[in-house]
Amino acid sequence: MHKGSCLCGAVTFTVEGELPAPTACHCSKCRKHTGHYEAGTDVPRAAVSIAGEEHVTWFHSSETVRRGFCSICGSSLFFDPPHLDWIGIMMGAFDTPTKTKISMHIFVADKGDYYDIADGVRQNLQ
Template identity: 50%
Template sequence: MRGTCLCGDVTFETEATPEGASACHCGQCRKQSGHVWASAQVPREALRIDGPVKWYAASEGARRGFCPRCGSFLFWEAHDEDHVSVALGAVDGPTGLRLEKHIFVADKGDYYEIADGVPQEAQS
């Protein structure tokens, strides 16, 4: 799996099989992405990132990685876990994945409904 930010300054790739494809509806993801953020997890050591990623400490427990040039929100990483969530929208070509769950649906926007039949978790 390979991907890039919008401007192409940041690239990433992994040979690992991404797991846990989810759509996050939390307030932070909605603010940073403009709606819903979809991602899948890969082991940190299996992810190669090239380019000038800027990391933002969004909370005490996690950080968010984005391109400082175009602003693409690419990565989410908990400090105490050994994997990185990668933005599925930034992947070049088909991912071969299907959403497994919606998370933080208690915080979702009031302007849409989730009606795809995928399991929903009120929090993560």
């Protein structure tokens, strides 16, 4: 089991089972939501339990995706396409070791100009 929380602790979550390898998204929406690029893992909805869900504010960043953050401390927590059977969880929100590594960088063509990607991980322009 993997445990996580927001900065203030008002929202906590658990994920049952192993975490899929995360991706790092460099698109402008993810950068604006997180303050840098977004690193997240997509897990089956059935594997996630959220406590303090009343403190999660959902922002619809497109017609098909909403992003969840703590309404108290502002921590970025979730990337949720409600029409699919998975939810994305921000890697920085995990309290316990994840035993994962980033598997791919996506939307690299849209990345910020203030950093380079030099970790040797596969990069997709979109």
